[in-house]
Structures are given as C-alpha cells and as structure tokens.
Amino acid sequence: MGRVLFGYTVVNLGCKVNRVEADGFERLLAERGGVPVGEAAADLIVVNTCTVTGEAEKKTRKAVRHALSTNDGARVVVTGCASELSSETFAAMDDRVVVVPKAGADLYLSELEMSGTAPCETPESFPASPADGRTRIGIKVQDGCDNACTYCIVHVARGRATSRPADEVVAEAVALAESGVREVVLTGINLGSYDDGGTDLTDLCRRLLTATADLHGAGEPPCRFRIGSIEPMDVTGEFVSLLAEAEGRICRHLHLPLQSGSSRVLREMARPYDAHEFRQLADFLRASVPSIALTTDIIVGFPGETDEDFEDTCALARHVGFSKIHVFPYSKREGTPAAARADQVPPEAKAARTARLRALSDELAAADRASRVGTVELALVETPETATAESYHEVPAPAGAKIGSLVPAKVG
Numbered sequence: 061m062g063r064v065l066f067g068y069t070v071v072n073l074g075c076k077v078n079r080v081e082a083d084g085f086e087r088l089l090a091e092r093g094g095v096p097v098g099e100a101a102a103d104l105i106v107v108n109t110c111t112v113t114g115e116a117e118k119k120t121r122k123a124v125r126h127a128l129s130t131n132d133g134a135r136v137v138v139t140g141c142a143s144e145l146s147s148e149t150f151a152a153m154d155d156r157v158v159v160v161p162k163a164g165a166d167l168y169l170s171e172l173e174m175s176g177t178a179p180c181e182t183p184e185s186f187p188a189s190p191a192d193g194r195t196r197i198g199i200k201v202q203d204g205c206d207n208a209c210t211y212c213i214v215h216v217a218r219g220r221a222t223s224r225p226a227d228e229v230v231a232e233a234v235a236l237a238e239s240g241v242r243e244v245v246l247t248g249i250n251l252g253s254y255d256d257g258g259t260d261l262t263d264l265c266r267r268l269l270t271a272t273a274d275l276h277g278a279g280e281p282p283c284r285f286r287i288g289s290i291e292p293m294d295v296t297g298e299f300v301s302l303l304a305e306a307e308g309r310i311c312r313h314l315h316l317p318l319q320s321g322s323s324r325v326l327r328e329m330a331r332p333y334d335a336h337e338f339r340q341l342a343d344f345l346r347a348s349v350p351s352i353a354l355t356t357d358i359i360v361g362f363p364g365e366t367d368e369d370f371e372d373t374c375a376l377a378r379h380v381g382f383s384k385i386h387v388f389p390y391s392k393r394e395g396t397p398a399a400a401r402a403d404q405v406p407p408e409a410k411a412a413r414t415a416r417l418r419a420l421s422d423e424l425a426a427a428d429r430a431s432r433v434g435t436v437e438l439a440l441v442e443t444p445e446t447a448t449a450e451s452y453h454e455v456p457a458p459a460g461a462k463i464g465s466l467v468p469a470k471v472g
C-alpha cells in the first residue's frame with residue numbers, strides 16, 4: 061500500500077534556525093508521502109516566517125500573498141516568528157490560510173489530512189532526508205532567548221531559552237555523519253546559552269567530536285562542526301581552548317554579533333558587553349586561534365546613534381578585521397523599547413552609514429582573504445566548481461572532487 065502522494069512547497073525566510081526548522085518540515089512532509097514541487101503545483105504551501113526586521117516582515121507578507129495568488133487551490137500554512145506576533149494579520153489574508161504556532165507546527169503537519177493529486181506508490185526518487193543533495197546540514201540545538209535587547213522582537217516571538225537534550229543532539233549528528241554529511245552547523249536563537257541541565261555548549265561540542273570521530277571512510281577527514289552564531293558574552297575560555305585543540309573539527313570561524321562599536325549605544329541596546337570587552341575578546345581569539353575568521357552583524361542607525369558612535373563602530377570593525385559584516389539598517393519593531401524612542405535616525409543618515417559600512421565589509425573581506433592566499437584549508441565541496449573553506453571563504457573546488465566531501469583546497 062503506497063502513501064498518499066501530494067505536492068508541497070516550504071517557503072523559508074530568515075535565519076539559520078528557521079532554515080533548520082524548514083528542513084524539518086520538508087523531512088516530515090516527505091515521510092508522509094509528499095513530494096517537493098513548485099508553488100503553482102502544490103497541494104500544501106508552508107511559509108516559515110521571519111520578523112527580525114521590518115524588511116523581513118514585509119518579505120514574509122509578500123511570500124504569503126505570493127503563495128495565495130500563484131495557486132488558488134493550495135492550503136497555506138503560516139508559521140514561525142512573524143505569525144506568532146501577528147497571527148490575525150495572516151489569518152485575515154484568506155480563508156485558506158491556517159496560522160500554526162511554531163511549537164505545534166511539527167505536530168500539525170504530521171496530523172494534517174492530506175489528499176493530493178492521486179494516491180500512488182511512493183516514487184523511487186522519493187526524498188528520504190534533507191541530507192540528500194545538501195552538503196551542509198544544520199541541527200537546531202537551542203531555541204528562545206532570555207536576553208532583552210531593546211531593538212529585538214525575536215526573543216518575544218521565540219520565548220524563553222530552551223535547550224535540546226544533548227543525547228538527542230549527539231544522536232542526530234551521528235546519524236548525519238553516518239549518512240555521509242561532512243559539515244554540521246549547530247544553530248540556536250541564543251546558541252551560547254545552551255544548557256541541557258548539565259551540559260553546556262563546550263561539553264556538547266566535546267561529545268559531538270568524540271561521537272563522530274570515527275564515522276568516516278579510510279583516508280577521509282571526519283565530519284566537522286560549525287557554530288552558527290554565538291553572542292560575545294557566551295564565548296568562554298574553555299570554549300576557546302576547545303576551538304584551538306580541535307584542529308578544525310570545530311571550524312575556526314565564529315560569527316559574533318557586535319551590533320555597535322559604541323559602548324553608549326551597546327548600553328542602550330541592553331547588550332551585556334561594551335566595546336572594550338568585545339575588542340579584548342577578539343584579541344584573545346586571535347591570540348589563541350591564529351587562523352580564526354570572525355564575522356558579525358551590525359545594526360546601523362539605532363535610535364540616538366551619532367556620527368561619532370558610527371565612527372567608533374567602523375574603528376572597532378577595522379581593529380577586529382571581520383571577514384564579513386552583515387549590515388542591518390535599524391528598523392522599528394513595534395513593541396520594543398527602541399521603537400518608542402523619539403530620537404530615530406533620519407533615513408538619509410542611516411542609508412549613508414549603511415553604504416559606508418557595507419563598503420568597509422567588502423574591504424575587510426578582501427584583506428582577510430588576501431592574508432590567507434596560498435594557505436590550504438579543508439573545504440566543503442558545494443558544487444563542481446566551488447567549495448567553502450573552514451574560514452567560510454569560497455574557494456575553487458579541486459577538479460573531480462566529490463560534492464559534499466571535505467578536501468584540502470588552496471585559498472587563491
């Protein structure tokens with residue numbers, strides 16, 4: 061007896077955590093007999109929404125409208141951060157929209173009555189797991205956040221910090237490594253706060269390294285791990301020691317959200333560190349792990365940000381030598397303390413600072429790359445032509461290298 065065949069599309073917006081959750085929806089729907097198809101042919105469209113910025117929320121609404129207008133028969137399930145905060149807005153868009161709280165989305169999709177184009181046997185090419193055809197797989201190990209940065213609505217949408225049991229995370233990583241995955245990304249909304257009641261992030265990484273050390277073919281490097289993003293205050297001395305000892309099995313690349321290089325602005329953002337502490341952390345990381353690559357997020361035009369504050373941000377970014385800066389022009393998120401402030405930065409000033417910081421990001425990325433030219437890094441082969449080095453720079457894939465494998469590659 062075959063499963064009911066139906067077509068589905070999962071539209072994902074936002075961060076790495078959303079990506080991992082969307083992979084989970086795809087896996088679940090595939091296990092139920094669904095086949096990924098384009099939106100126009102889908103019986104079910106799932107939109108995993110994002111609310112991190114005004115722009116992200118706009119894209120989210122557009123994605124739902126697009127799903128409704130491209131296909132007038134599909135059910136449209138809307139879940140994720142934006143739908144937690146504005147469920148009525150999405151529900152009012154059409155009778156076919158069902159808003160499902162994120163915490164219940166897996167259950168909802170696994171119990172949803174699906175009848176598709178025709179009942180039939182599962183096709184040979186049935187996608188059994190998102191690992192098929194994907195080179196880098198994320199595992200969500202943590203959700204939610206107990207901080208309350210004054211610009212952020214994500215901690216409201218996601219709720220209090222929770223951590224998945226370490227045993228479960230290790231089992232998932234082992235299964236992925238056994239299936240041939242060579243790079244696993246650990247993700248969470250506030251990953252550094254991971255604590256399953258006895259295991260912190262450093263302990264979890266140690267367990268992951270041990271459990272996957274021997275799950276690879278002769279002559280092949282073992283699977284490696286990449287830390288999705290970690291708040292500066294959560295980087296402990298122990299974690300840095302492990303990063304140094306692990307010899308690349310935990311990628312020597314950290315994404316440390318700086319947000320601003322002005323201590324005054326950081327205080328007003330309620331970030332629990334100042335510019336001096338961030339600088340010290342970056343210096344410590346460079347001294348302990350010399351080949352480390354550092355990337356970051358910076359918000360430009362936070363309320364009250366002056367030209368001088370912005371210059372402090374540029375100076376700190378230069379000092380740290382980020383290899384990539386994700387620049388976010390500040391956008392008001394209703395319900396946050398920063399949105400209520402009267403001293404919003406005029407759009408022209410925000411746009412000019414954004415352009416300058418993006419140019420600086422390009423300059424620093426080129427400088428970081430230039431400092432690595434001629435060195436060899438283990439790189440994950442993503443396409444026949446390209447691979448991603450440990451430092452997260454794109455490098456040419458060696459001729460004939462297998463997609464998904466880890467191979468030594470020269471940074472050019």
Ligand code: SF4
Pocket residue numbers: 205206207208209212213214215249250291
């Ligand atoms: S650390 Fe701050 S910005 Fe990040 S999710 Fe928590 S409250 Fe939001």
